[in-house]
Amino acid sequence: MLLQRFLIRLLTMLVTLFGVAVVVFVVIRVAPGDPIAMMLPPGATDADIARLRALYGLDKTIVEQFFIWLSGVARGDFGTSISLRQDVLGLVFNRLPATLELAIVALVMAVAIGGTTAILGARERGTAIEAGIDIASGAALSIPDFLWGLVLILLFGVLVPIFDISGRVSPQLDLPFVTQFYFFESLLRLRFDLTWDLLKHMLMPAIALALPLAAIISQLLKQSLKEVLDLDYVVLARVKGFSETQVILREALKNAALPTLTLIGVQFTFLIGGTVIVERLFSYEGLGNMAIDAVINRDLPLIQGIVLVFALLFVLINLAVDMMYALLNPRLRHG
Protein backbone atom coordinates (compact mmCIF):
# COMPACT_ATOMS: atom_id res chain seq x y z
CA MET A 1 0.00 0.00 0.00
CA LEU A 2 2.68 2.46 1.07
CA LEU A 3 5.13 1.16 -1.50
CA GLN A 4 2.57 1.47 -4.26
CA ARG A 5 1.81 5.03 -3.22
CA PHE A 6 5.52 5.79 -3.17
CA LEU A 7 6.12 4.39 -6.65
CA ILE A 8 3.20 6.33 -8.14
CA ARG A 9 4.50 9.51 -6.54
CA LEU A 10 7.99 8.83 -7.84
CA LEU A 11 6.65 8.44 -11.36
CA THR A 12 4.63 11.70 -11.20
CA MET A 13 7.73 13.38 -9.85
CA LEU A 14 9.76 12.33 -12.89
CA VAL A 15 7.01 13.54 -15.22
CA THR A 16 6.98 16.90 -13.42
CA LEU A 17 10.76 17.25 -13.66
CA PHE A 18 10.68 16.38 -17.36
CA GLY A 19 7.97 19.02 -17.82
CA VAL A 20 10.07 21.63 -15.98
CA ALA A 21 13.07 20.80 -18.17
CA VAL A 22 10.99 21.20 -21.35
CA VAL A 23 9.45 24.50 -20.21
CA VAL A 24 12.79 26.08 -19.23
CA PHE A 25 14.46 24.83 -22.36
CA VAL A 26 11.78 26.26 -24.64
CA VAL A 27 11.41 29.54 -22.70
CA ILE A 28 15.09 30.46 -22.72
CA ARG A 29 15.58 29.54 -26.35
CA VAL A 30 12.90 31.84 -27.66
CA ALA A 31 14.82 34.65 -25.96
CA PRO A 32 15.84 37.30 -28.51
CA GLY A 33 19.30 38.09 -27.10
CA ASP A 34 22.29 36.08 -28.39
CA PRO A 35 24.43 34.81 -25.51
CA ILE A 36 27.37 34.14 -27.84
CA ALA A 37 27.42 37.70 -29.17
CA MET A 38 27.56 38.92 -25.56
CA MET A 39 30.64 36.76 -24.81
CA LEU A 40 32.79 37.97 -27.67
CA PRO A 41 34.55 41.31 -28.02
CA PRO A 42 32.91 43.73 -30.52
CA GLY A 43 35.44 42.99 -33.33
CA ALA A 44 34.71 39.25 -33.53
CA THR A 45 34.30 37.77 -37.01
CA ASP A 46 31.29 35.73 -38.15
CA ALA A 47 33.53 32.66 -38.25
CA ASP A 48 34.42 33.17 -34.58
CA ILE A 49 30.75 33.43 -33.67
CA ALA A 50 29.88 30.30 -35.65
CA ARG A 51 32.73 28.36 -34.04
CA LEU A 52 31.60 29.30 -30.55
CA ARG A 53 27.96 28.51 -31.35
CA ALA A 54 29.04 25.04 -32.44
CA LEU A 55 31.11 24.66 -29.27
CA TYR A 56 28.04 25.26 -27.09
CA GLY A 57 25.82 23.22 -29.43
CA LEU A 58 23.70 26.24 -30.31
CA ASP A 59 23.91 25.54 -34.06
CA LYS A 60 21.62 22.49 -33.81
CA THR A 61 17.80 22.47 -33.81
CA ILE A 62 16.02 23.05 -30.51
CA VAL A 63 14.82 19.43 -30.28
CA GLU A 64 18.35 18.11 -30.89
CA GLN A 65 19.73 20.54 -28.32
CA PHE A 66 17.17 19.38 -25.79
CA PHE A 67 17.99 15.69 -26.10
CA ILE A 68 21.75 16.33 -26.12
CA TRP A 69 21.30 18.33 -22.93
CA LEU A 70 18.94 15.75 -21.38
CA SER A 71 21.28 12.83 -22.04
CA GLY A 72 24.06 14.89 -20.45
CA VAL A 73 21.89 15.57 -17.41
CA ALA A 74 21.16 11.86 -17.09
CA ARG A 75 24.93 11.27 -16.84
CA GLY A 76 25.30 14.14 -14.36
CA ASP A 77 26.70 16.53 -16.95
CA PHE A 78 24.78 19.83 -16.90
CA GLY A 79 27.09 21.55 -19.38
CA THR A 80 29.42 24.52 -19.02
CA SER A 81 28.40 27.96 -17.81
CA ILE A 82 28.77 30.51 -20.60
CA SER A 83 29.48 33.52 -18.36
CA LEU A 84 31.65 31.83 -15.71
CA ARG A 85 33.25 29.17 -18.01
CA GLN A 86 32.94 26.48 -15.35
CA ASP A 87 31.08 23.23 -14.94
CA VAL A 88 27.42 24.01 -14.13
CA LEU A 89 27.00 21.18 -11.64
CA GLY A 90 30.14 22.27 -9.76
CA LEU A 91 28.89 25.86 -9.57
CA VAL A 92 25.47 24.76 -8.38
CA PHE A 93 26.86 22.43 -5.70
CA ASN A 94 29.18 25.20 -4.56
CA ARG A 95 26.24 27.54 -3.94
CA LEU A 96 23.45 25.14 -2.94
CA PRO A 97 24.71 24.61 0.67
CA ALA A 98 24.53 28.37 1.36
CA THR A 99 20.89 28.43 0.26
CA LEU A 100 19.99 25.23 2.11
CA GLU A 101 21.56 26.53 5.33
CA LEU A 102 19.62 29.77 5.04
CA ALA A 103 16.37 27.94 4.31
CA ILE A 104 16.83 25.47 7.17
CA VAL A 105 17.69 28.18 9.71
CA ALA A 106 14.63 30.12 8.50
CA LEU A 107 12.45 27.00 8.82
CA VAL A 108 13.66 26.35 12.39
CA MET A 109 12.92 29.96 13.29
CA ALA A 110 9.46 29.81 11.69
CA VAL A 111 8.60 26.65 13.64
CA ALA A 112 9.94 28.14 16.88
CA ILE A 113 8.11 31.47 16.52
CA GLY A 114 4.92 29.94 15.08
CA GLY A 115 4.84 27.08 17.60
CA THR A 116 5.42 29.31 20.63
CA THR A 117 2.79 31.86 19.64
CA ALA A 118 0.30 29.09 18.80
CA ILE A 119 0.73 27.45 22.23
CA LEU A 120 0.58 30.81 23.98
CA GLY A 121 -2.51 31.81 22.00
CA ALA A 122 -4.25 28.51 22.74
CA ARG A 123 -3.44 28.78 26.46
CA GLU A 124 -4.65 32.37 26.63
CA ARG A 125 -7.64 31.80 24.32
CA GLY A 126 -10.30 34.48 24.42
CA THR A 127 -7.98 37.07 25.99
CA ALA A 128 -6.27 40.20 24.71
CA ILE A 129 -3.06 38.15 24.31
CA GLU A 130 -4.75 35.90 21.76
CA ALA A 131 -6.18 38.92 19.94
CA GLY A 132 -2.71 40.47 19.83
CA ILE A 133 -1.21 37.29 18.40
CA ASP A 134 -3.97 37.19 15.77
CA ILE A 135 -3.26 40.74 14.63
CA ALA A 136 0.52 40.15 14.56
CA SER A 137 0.21 36.93 12.59
CA GLY A 138 -2.25 38.55 10.19
CA ALA A 139 0.27 41.30 9.41
CA ALA A 140 3.21 38.86 9.23
CA LEU A 141 1.27 36.78 6.72
CA SER A 142 0.14 39.62 4.46
CA ILE A 143 3.57 41.21 4.09
CA PRO A 144 5.85 39.14 1.82
CA ASP A 145 9.47 38.19 2.56
CA PHE A 146 10.88 40.84 0.18
CA LEU A 147 9.27 43.65 2.17
CA TRP A 148 10.19 42.09 5.53
CA GLY A 149 13.79 42.00 4.34
CA LEU A 150 13.71 45.74 3.61
CA VAL A 151 12.06 46.51 6.95
CA LEU A 152 14.77 44.51 8.75
CA ILE A 153 17.55 46.25 6.80
CA LEU A 154 16.18 49.59 7.99
CA LEU A 155 15.69 48.46 11.59
CA PHE A 156 18.79 46.38 12.31
CA GLY A 157 21.13 47.50 9.54
CA VAL A 158 20.65 51.26 9.78
CA LEU A 159 18.60 52.37 12.81
CA VAL A 160 20.26 49.99 15.31
CA PRO A 161 23.14 48.56 13.27
CA ILE A 162 23.71 45.24 15.02
CA PHE A 163 23.64 42.96 11.96
CA ASP A 164 25.46 42.97 8.62
CA ILE A 165 23.23 43.82 5.69
CA SER A 166 25.23 42.20 2.93
CA GLY A 167 27.26 39.09 2.20
CA ARG A 168 27.46 35.68 3.84
CA VAL A 169 30.56 36.09 5.99
CA SER A 170 33.04 38.90 6.72
CA PRO A 171 35.62 38.79 3.91
CA GLN A 172 38.67 39.28 6.18
CA LEU A 173 37.98 36.05 8.10
CA ASP A 174 40.08 32.96 7.53
CA LEU A 175 37.72 30.02 6.96
CA PRO A 176 38.99 26.51 7.81
CA PHE A 177 35.95 24.77 6.32
CA VAL A 178 36.02 21.74 4.03
CA THR A 179 32.32 21.84 3.13
CA GLN A 180 30.22 24.75 1.87
CA PHE A 181 27.88 24.38 4.85
CA TYR A 182 29.78 27.10 6.72
CA PHE A 183 27.22 27.61 9.46
CA PHE A 184 26.69 23.95 10.35
CA GLU A 185 30.41 23.20 10.08
CA SER A 186 31.33 26.09 12.36
CA LEU A 187 28.98 24.61 14.96
CA LEU A 188 30.53 21.14 14.63
CA ARG A 189 34.07 22.51 14.84
CA LEU A 190 33.06 24.55 17.90
CA ARG A 191 34.33 27.69 16.18
CA PHE A 192 31.66 29.89 17.72
CA ASP A 193 33.48 33.08 16.74
CA LEU A 194 32.80 32.12 13.10
CA THR A 195 29.28 30.96 13.95
CA TRP A 196 28.53 34.40 15.34
CA ASP A 197 29.89 36.15 12.26
CA LEU A 198 27.86 33.87 9.96
CA LEU A 199 24.77 34.39 12.10
CA LYS A 200 25.16 38.17 11.95
CA HIS A 201 24.89 37.88 8.17
CA MET A 202 22.26 35.17 8.07
CA LEU A 203 19.81 36.26 10.75
CA MET A 204 18.04 39.05 8.87
CA PRO A 205 17.43 37.17 5.60
CA ALA A 206 16.36 34.15 7.67
CA ILE A 207 13.85 36.18 9.71
CA ALA A 208 12.48 37.78 6.53
CA LEU A 209 11.88 34.30 5.09
CA ALA A 210 10.59 32.91 8.40
CA LEU A 211 7.94 35.51 9.34
CA PRO A 212 5.21 34.67 6.77
CA LEU A 213 5.63 30.94 7.44
CA ALA A 214 5.66 31.51 11.22
CA ALA A 215 2.30 33.27 10.85
CA ILE A 216 0.78 30.37 8.91
CA ILE A 217 2.06 27.83 11.46
CA SER A 218 0.80 29.95 14.33
CA GLN A 219 -2.71 30.30 12.90
CA LEU A 220 -3.19 26.67 11.90
CA LEU A 221 -1.63 25.10 15.00
CA LYS A 222 -3.58 27.38 17.33
CA GLN A 223 -6.81 26.44 15.55
CA SER A 224 -6.03 22.71 15.82
CA LEU A 225 -5.02 23.04 19.49
CA LYS A 226 -8.23 24.86 20.37
CA GLU A 227 -10.27 22.09 18.74
CA VAL A 228 -8.37 19.36 20.60
CA LEU A 229 -8.54 21.18 23.94
CA ASP A 230 -12.31 20.61 24.13
CA LEU A 231 -12.04 16.84 23.69
CA ASP A 232 -12.76 14.42 26.56
CA TYR A 233 -9.25 13.08 27.08
CA VAL A 234 -7.85 16.57 27.41
CA VAL A 235 -10.57 17.55 29.86
CA LEU A 236 -9.65 14.40 31.80
CA ALA A 237 -6.00 15.44 31.95
CA ARG A 238 -7.09 18.81 33.26
CA VAL A 239 -9.22 17.15 35.93
CA LYS A 240 -6.18 15.08 36.92
CA GLY A 241 -4.56 18.34 37.94
CA PHE A 242 -2.21 19.13 35.07
CA SER A 243 -1.68 22.83 34.42
CA GLU A 244 -2.99 24.24 31.14
CA THR A 245 0.55 24.47 29.69
CA GLN A 246 1.23 20.84 30.67
CA VAL A 247 -2.06 19.77 29.14
CA ILE A 248 -1.16 21.47 25.87
CA LEU A 249 2.43 20.22 25.71
CA ARG A 250 1.83 16.65 26.95
CA GLU A 251 -1.62 15.80 25.64
CA ALA A 252 -2.92 18.17 22.98
CA LEU A 253 0.15 18.96 20.90
CA LYS A 254 0.85 15.53 19.45
CA ASN A 255 -2.72 15.12 18.28
CA ALA A 256 -3.02 18.63 16.89
CA ALA A 257 0.31 18.67 15.04
CA LEU A 258 -0.42 16.54 11.97
CA PRO A 259 -2.18 19.14 9.78
CA THR A 260 0.51 21.68 10.66
CA LEU A 261 3.33 19.25 9.82
CA THR A 262 1.84 18.61 6.38
CA LEU A 263 1.42 22.31 5.80
CA ILE A 264 5.00 23.08 6.86
CA GLY A 265 6.27 20.70 4.21
CA VAL A 266 4.37 22.40 1.39
CA GLN A 267 5.16 25.88 2.68
CA PHE A 268 8.86 25.02 2.95
CA THR A 269 9.02 24.92 -0.86
CA PHE A 270 7.55 28.45 -0.96
CA LEU A 271 10.17 29.53 1.55
CA ILE A 272 12.95 28.12 -0.65
CA GLY A 273 11.41 29.94 -3.62
CA GLY A 274 11.63 33.14 -1.57
CA THR A 275 15.38 32.75 -1.07
CA VAL A 276 15.93 33.92 -4.66
CA ILE A 277 14.98 37.55 -4.04
CA VAL A 278 15.95 37.63 -0.35
CA GLU A 279 19.48 36.48 -1.20
CA ARG A 280 19.63 39.24 -3.80
CA LEU A 281 18.43 41.80 -1.27
CA PHE A 282 21.14 40.86 1.24
CA SER A 283 23.86 40.09 -1.38
CA TYR A 284 23.97 36.61 0.17
CA GLU A 285 26.10 34.30 -1.99
CA GLY A 286 23.57 31.52 -2.54
CA LEU A 287 21.99 29.74 -5.48
CA GLY A 288 19.20 32.28 -5.98
CA ASN A 289 21.58 35.21 -6.22
CA MET A 290 23.63 33.31 -8.80
CA ALA A 291 20.40 32.49 -10.68
CA ILE A 292 19.52 36.18 -11.11
CA ASP A 293 23.03 36.89 -12.40
CA ALA A 294 22.70 33.95 -14.79
CA VAL A 295 19.44 35.37 -16.18
CA ILE A 296 20.92 38.85 -16.59
CA ASN A 297 23.97 37.37 -18.38
CA ARG A 298 21.80 35.07 -20.52
CA ASP A 299 23.84 32.11 -19.30
CA LEU A 300 21.55 29.39 -20.73
CA PRO A 301 23.26 26.25 -19.33
CA LEU A 302 23.52 27.77 -15.86
CA ILE A 303 19.87 28.91 -15.81
CA GLN A 304 18.72 25.43 -16.86
CA GLY A 305 20.87 23.78 -14.24
CA ILE A 306 19.73 26.02 -11.40
CA VAL A 307 16.03 25.85 -12.26
CA LEU A 308 16.20 22.06 -12.50
CA VAL A 309 17.95 21.79 -9.12
CA PHE A 310 15.30 24.02 -7.52
CA ALA A 311 12.56 21.91 -9.11
CA LEU A 312 14.22 18.70 -7.91
CA LEU A 313 14.39 20.13 -4.39
CA PHE A 314 10.69 21.07 -4.51
CA VAL A 315 9.44 17.70 -5.74
CA LEU A 316 11.65 15.83 -3.25
CA ILE A 317 10.24 17.87 -0.37
CA ASN A 318 6.70 17.23 -1.58
CA LEU A 319 7.46 13.52 -1.87
CA ALA A 320 8.89 13.45 1.66
CA VAL A 321 5.86 15.29 3.04
CA ASP A 322 3.50 12.93 1.29
CA MET A 323 5.30 9.87 2.66
CA MET A 324 5.48 11.36 6.15
CA TYR A 325 1.76 12.07 6.04
CA ALA A 326 1.05 8.50 4.95
CA LEU A 327 3.21 7.12 7.77
CA LEU A 328 1.79 9.35 10.50
CA ASN A 329 -1.87 9.35 9.54
CA PRO A 330 -3.48 6.30 11.18
CA ARG A 331 -6.28 6.18 8.64
CA LEU A 332 -3.86 5.82 5.74
CA ARG A 333 -1.46 3.58 7.66
CA HIS A 334 -4.05 0.88 8.24
CA GLY A 335 -6.20 1.57 5.22
Add this chain to the structure above:
Amino acid sequence: MDEARISRRGWSPRLWLAGGWLLIALLAAIFAPLVAPQDPLAQDLMLERLPPFWLDGAEPGYWLGTDSLGRDLLSRLIFGGRIAFIVAFAAASAACLVGSTLGLIAGYFGGWADRIISRIVDIWMAFPPVLFAILLVAVLGTGLSSVILAIAIIDWTRFCRVIRAEAMGQSRMDYVENARIAGYGRIGIMLREVLPNVVPSIVALLSLEMGIAVIVEAILSFVNLSISTDDPTWGGIIAEGRLSIHQAWWVLVFPLVTLILTVLSFSQFGEALKSRFDPVLR
Protein backbone atom coordinates in the same frame (compact mmCIF):
# COMPACT_ATOMS: atom_id res chain seq x y z
CA MET B 1 -15.39 34.40 12.85
CA ASP B 2 -16.33 37.45 14.91
CA GLU B 3 -14.70 39.64 12.36
CA ALA B 4 -16.70 38.00 9.60
CA ARG B 5 -19.91 38.75 11.45
CA ILE B 6 -18.97 42.40 11.74
CA SER B 7 -18.02 42.67 8.10
CA ARG B 8 -21.31 41.13 7.08
CA ARG B 9 -23.23 43.90 8.74
CA GLY B 10 -21.01 46.67 7.45
CA TRP B 11 -17.47 47.72 6.92
CA SER B 12 -15.06 47.11 9.79
CA PRO B 13 -12.68 49.99 10.65
CA ARG B 14 -9.81 48.04 9.11
CA LEU B 15 -11.71 47.69 5.86
CA TRP B 16 -12.45 51.42 5.84
CA LEU B 17 -8.74 52.16 6.27
CA ALA B 18 -7.82 49.72 3.52
CA GLY B 19 -10.44 51.11 1.13
CA GLY B 20 -9.48 54.70 1.98
CA TRP B 21 -5.81 54.10 1.28
CA LEU B 22 -6.45 52.33 -2.03
CA LEU B 23 -8.83 55.08 -3.15
CA ILE B 24 -6.34 57.85 -2.31
CA ALA B 25 -3.44 56.01 -3.96
CA LEU B 26 -5.51 55.21 -7.04
CA LEU B 27 -6.82 58.77 -7.46
CA ALA B 28 -3.32 60.18 -6.97
CA ALA B 29 -2.02 57.80 -9.63
CA ILE B 30 -4.80 58.63 -12.12
CA PHE B 31 -4.41 62.39 -11.67
CA ALA B 32 -0.63 62.21 -11.20
CA PRO B 33 0.23 65.15 -13.51
CA LEU B 34 -2.17 67.38 -11.56
CA VAL B 35 -1.34 66.12 -8.07
CA ALA B 36 2.43 65.68 -8.18
CA PRO B 37 4.18 68.80 -6.85
CA GLN B 38 7.24 68.41 -9.13
CA ASP B 39 8.29 66.77 -12.38
CA PRO B 40 9.21 63.20 -11.30
CA LEU B 41 12.11 63.07 -13.77
CA ALA B 42 13.57 66.53 -13.19
CA GLN B 43 17.10 66.23 -11.81
CA ASP B 44 18.73 69.04 -9.88
CA LEU B 45 22.10 68.41 -8.31
CA MET B 46 21.65 71.50 -6.13
CA LEU B 47 18.72 69.73 -4.48
CA GLU B 48 20.21 66.24 -4.03
CA ARG B 49 19.28 64.20 -0.94
CA LEU B 50 17.00 66.78 0.63
CA PRO B 51 15.40 65.37 3.79
CA PRO B 52 11.59 65.19 4.31
CA PHE B 53 9.73 68.32 5.41
CA TRP B 54 10.00 67.99 9.19
CA LEU B 55 13.82 67.80 9.22
CA ASP B 56 16.39 70.60 9.04
CA GLY B 57 17.52 71.43 5.53
CA ALA B 58 14.20 70.53 3.87
CA GLU B 59 12.98 72.66 0.96
CA PRO B 60 9.32 73.69 0.62
CA GLY B 61 7.61 71.85 -2.24
CA TYR B 62 9.71 68.71 -1.70
CA TRP B 63 7.56 67.17 1.02
CA LEU B 64 9.20 63.76 1.26
CA GLY B 65 12.67 64.90 0.25
CA THR B 66 14.70 64.06 -2.84
CA ASP B 67 16.93 61.20 -4.04
CA SER B 68 20.62 61.26 -4.93
CA LEU B 69 19.86 62.96 -8.27
CA GLY B 70 17.70 65.64 -6.69
CA ARG B 71 14.41 64.18 -7.96
CA ASP B 72 11.30 64.77 -5.84
CA LEU B 73 10.41 61.60 -3.95
CA LEU B 74 6.67 62.29 -3.50
CA SER B 75 6.20 62.98 -7.21
CA ARG B 76 8.09 59.80 -8.10
CA LEU B 77 5.92 57.77 -5.72
CA ILE B 78 2.73 59.23 -7.23
CA PHE B 79 3.83 58.49 -10.80
CA GLY B 80 5.15 55.06 -9.71
CA GLY B 81 1.62 54.31 -8.52
CA ARG B 82 0.43 54.43 -12.13
CA ILE B 83 2.63 51.48 -13.10
CA ALA B 84 1.75 49.64 -9.88
CA PHE B 85 -2.03 49.92 -10.39
CA ILE B 86 -1.91 49.18 -14.12
CA VAL B 87 0.11 46.03 -13.39
CA ALA B 88 -2.15 45.11 -10.47
CA PHE B 89 -5.38 45.32 -12.46
CA ALA B 90 -4.14 43.96 -15.79
CA ALA B 91 -1.94 41.11 -14.52
CA ALA B 92 -4.41 39.98 -11.86
CA SER B 93 -7.32 40.02 -14.34
CA ALA B 94 -5.35 38.05 -16.93
CA ALA B 95 -4.18 35.47 -14.36
CA CYS B 96 -7.76 35.26 -13.08
CA LEU B 97 -9.25 34.70 -16.52
CA VAL B 98 -6.84 31.93 -17.51
CA GLY B 99 -6.67 30.26 -14.08
CA SER B 100 -10.40 30.34 -13.36
CA THR B 101 -11.31 29.02 -16.81
CA LEU B 102 -8.88 26.11 -16.57
CA GLY B 103 -9.86 25.47 -12.93
CA LEU B 104 -13.54 25.41 -13.83
CA ILE B 105 -12.94 22.98 -16.71
CA ALA B 106 -10.70 20.70 -14.63
CA GLY B 107 -13.04 20.70 -11.64
CA TYR B 108 -16.32 20.33 -13.49
CA PHE B 109 -15.37 17.93 -16.29
CA GLY B 110 -12.79 15.90 -14.37
CA GLY B 111 -11.27 12.94 -16.23
CA TRP B 112 -8.60 13.66 -18.83
CA ALA B 113 -9.11 17.41 -18.78
CA ASP B 114 -8.48 17.42 -15.05
CA ARG B 115 -5.46 15.12 -15.32
CA ILE B 116 -3.75 17.25 -17.97
CA ILE B 117 -4.47 20.58 -16.29
CA SER B 118 -3.40 19.28 -12.88
CA ARG B 119 -0.14 17.97 -14.31
CA ILE B 120 0.61 21.40 -15.82
CA VAL B 121 -0.14 23.02 -12.46
CA ASP B 122 2.31 20.56 -10.80
CA ILE B 123 5.02 21.55 -13.27
CA TRP B 124 4.35 25.24 -12.68
CA MET B 125 4.49 24.76 -8.88
CA ALA B 126 7.97 23.22 -9.22
CA PHE B 127 9.40 26.56 -10.38
CA PRO B 128 10.60 29.13 -7.85
CA PRO B 129 8.08 31.89 -8.77
CA VAL B 130 10.42 34.87 -8.48
CA LEU B 131 13.09 33.19 -10.60
CA PHE B 132 10.42 32.22 -13.15
CA ALA B 133 9.23 35.85 -13.31
CA ILE B 134 12.75 37.20 -13.77
CA LEU B 135 13.44 34.60 -16.45
CA LEU B 136 10.23 35.43 -18.34
CA VAL B 137 10.82 39.18 -18.31
CA ALA B 138 14.41 38.64 -19.45
CA VAL B 139 13.05 36.55 -22.33
CA LEU B 140 10.08 38.76 -23.23
CA GLY B 141 12.14 41.92 -22.98
CA THR B 142 11.63 44.62 -20.38
CA GLY B 143 8.48 46.71 -20.64
CA LEU B 144 5.05 47.08 -19.12
CA SER B 145 3.34 44.41 -21.24
CA SER B 146 6.13 41.89 -20.52
CA VAL B 147 5.75 42.42 -16.79
CA ILE B 148 1.97 41.96 -16.99
CA LEU B 149 2.31 38.89 -19.20
CA ALA B 150 4.99 37.33 -16.94
CA ILE B 151 2.87 37.74 -13.80
CA ALA B 152 -0.19 36.29 -15.56
CA ILE B 153 1.82 33.32 -16.89
CA ILE B 154 3.12 32.51 -13.40
CA ASP B 155 0.15 33.21 -11.13
CA TRP B 156 -2.78 31.64 -13.03
CA THR B 157 -2.15 28.49 -10.96
CA ARG B 158 -3.32 30.27 -7.78
CA PHE B 159 -6.78 30.65 -9.32
CA CYS B 160 -6.74 27.28 -11.02
CA ARG B 161 -6.08 25.28 -7.85
CA VAL B 162 -8.78 26.94 -5.75
CA ILE B 163 -11.46 27.12 -8.45
CA ARG B 164 -10.82 23.51 -9.49
CA ALA B 165 -11.45 22.30 -5.94
CA GLU B 166 -14.58 24.44 -5.60
CA ALA B 167 -15.99 23.48 -8.98
CA MET B 168 -15.37 19.83 -8.12
CA GLY B 169 -17.36 20.26 -4.90
CA GLN B 170 -20.17 22.12 -6.67
CA SER B 171 -20.50 19.58 -9.47
CA ARG B 172 -21.34 16.87 -6.91
CA MET B 173 -24.24 18.92 -5.53
CA ASP B 174 -27.85 17.95 -6.17
CA TYR B 175 -28.71 21.08 -8.12
CA VAL B 176 -26.18 20.19 -10.81
CA GLU B 177 -27.70 16.73 -11.08
CA ASN B 178 -31.17 18.28 -11.29
CA ALA B 179 -30.07 20.59 -14.08
CA ARG B 180 -28.68 17.60 -15.96
CA ILE B 181 -31.94 15.71 -15.57
CA ALA B 182 -33.78 18.83 -16.73
CA GLY B 183 -31.85 18.47 -19.97
CA TYR B 184 -29.26 21.24 -19.81
CA GLY B 185 -25.97 20.67 -21.64
CA ARG B 186 -22.67 20.21 -19.77
CA ILE B 187 -21.21 23.56 -20.81
CA GLY B 188 -24.50 25.30 -20.09
CA ILE B 189 -24.53 23.84 -16.57
CA MET B 190 -20.91 24.80 -16.03
CA LEU B 191 -21.48 28.42 -17.03
CA ARG B 192 -25.00 28.95 -15.69
CA GLU B 193 -24.99 26.86 -12.51
CA VAL B 194 -21.42 26.19 -11.34
CA LEU B 195 -19.72 29.45 -12.32
CA PRO B 196 -22.00 31.78 -10.29
CA ASN B 197 -21.28 29.69 -7.20
CA VAL B 198 -17.51 30.02 -7.50
CA VAL B 199 -17.56 33.74 -8.35
CA PRO B 200 -17.17 34.79 -4.67
CA SER B 201 -13.89 32.87 -4.42
CA ILE B 202 -12.73 34.32 -7.73
CA VAL B 203 -13.39 37.88 -6.55
CA ALA B 204 -11.58 37.32 -3.23
CA LEU B 205 -8.58 35.75 -4.97
CA LEU B 206 -8.53 38.60 -7.47
CA SER B 207 -8.08 41.14 -4.69
CA LEU B 208 -5.26 39.11 -3.12
CA GLU B 209 -3.63 38.67 -6.52
CA MET B 210 -3.57 42.44 -7.11
CA GLY B 211 -1.45 42.83 -3.99
CA ILE B 212 0.85 40.03 -5.15
CA ALA B 213 1.18 41.61 -8.62
CA VAL B 214 2.23 44.93 -7.07
CA ILE B 215 4.97 43.11 -5.13
CA VAL B 216 6.19 41.13 -8.13
CA GLU B 217 6.41 44.32 -10.20
CA ALA B 218 8.41 45.93 -7.38
CA ILE B 219 10.75 42.90 -7.25
CA LEU B 220 11.28 43.04 -11.01
CA SER B 221 11.98 46.78 -10.84
CA PHE B 222 14.32 46.10 -7.94
CA VAL B 223 16.47 43.75 -10.03
CA ASN B 224 16.20 46.33 -12.82
CA LEU B 225 14.09 44.18 -15.14
CA SER B 226 10.72 45.87 -15.10
CA ILE B 227 9.96 48.77 -17.41
CA SER B 228 12.44 51.32 -18.74
CA THR B 229 14.66 52.84 -16.07
CA ASP B 230 13.39 56.36 -16.77
CA ASP B 231 9.84 55.86 -15.56
CA PRO B 232 9.62 55.91 -11.78
CA THR B 233 8.43 52.65 -10.21
CA TRP B 234 8.06 51.75 -6.53
CA GLY B 235 10.56 48.91 -6.86
CA GLY B 236 12.99 51.13 -8.76
CA ILE B 237 12.86 53.76 -6.03
CA ILE B 238 13.44 51.02 -3.45
CA ALA B 239 16.51 49.83 -5.38
CA GLU B 240 17.90 53.41 -5.31
CA GLY B 241 17.05 53.68 -1.62
CA ARG B 242 18.80 50.39 -0.84
CA LEU B 243 22.01 51.83 -2.33
CA SER B 244 21.92 55.18 -0.54
CA ILE B 245 20.51 53.78 2.69
CA HIS B 246 23.21 55.29 4.91
CA GLN B 247 23.01 58.74 3.30
CA ALA B 248 19.27 59.13 2.70
CA TRP B 249 17.05 56.64 4.55
CA TRP B 250 13.86 58.34 3.37
CA VAL B 251 14.42 57.16 -0.21
CA LEU B 252 13.88 53.61 1.07
CA VAL B 253 11.37 54.25 3.88
CA PHE B 254 8.63 56.05 1.92
CA PRO B 255 8.30 53.62 -1.01
CA LEU B 256 8.47 50.75 1.49
CA VAL B 257 5.62 52.19 3.58
CA THR B 258 3.63 52.81 0.38
CA LEU B 259 4.10 49.21 -0.75
CA ILE B 260 3.25 47.72 2.67
CA LEU B 261 0.06 49.81 2.97
CA THR B 262 -1.01 48.84 -0.55
CA VAL B 263 -0.37 45.13 -0.05
CA LEU B 264 -2.06 45.07 3.35
CA SER B 265 -5.08 46.90 1.90
CA PHE B 266 -5.49 44.46 -0.98
CA SER B 267 -5.22 41.48 1.35
CA GLN B 268 -7.70 43.02 3.84
CA PHE B 269 -10.15 43.38 0.97
CA GLY B 270 -9.54 39.82 -0.15
CA GLU B 271 -10.08 38.43 3.35
CA ALA B 272 -13.22 40.48 3.91
CA LEU B 273 -14.70 39.45 0.56
CA LYS B 274 -13.89 35.83 1.28
CA SER B 275 -15.66 35.81 4.63
CA ARG B 276 -18.56 37.86 3.32
CA PHE B 277 -19.26 35.39 0.53
CA ASP B 278 -18.47 32.26 2.52
CA PRO B 279 -21.78 30.35 2.70
CA VAL B 280 -20.76 28.67 5.98
CA LEU B 281 -20.21 32.02 7.69
CA ARG B 282 -23.18 33.57 5.95
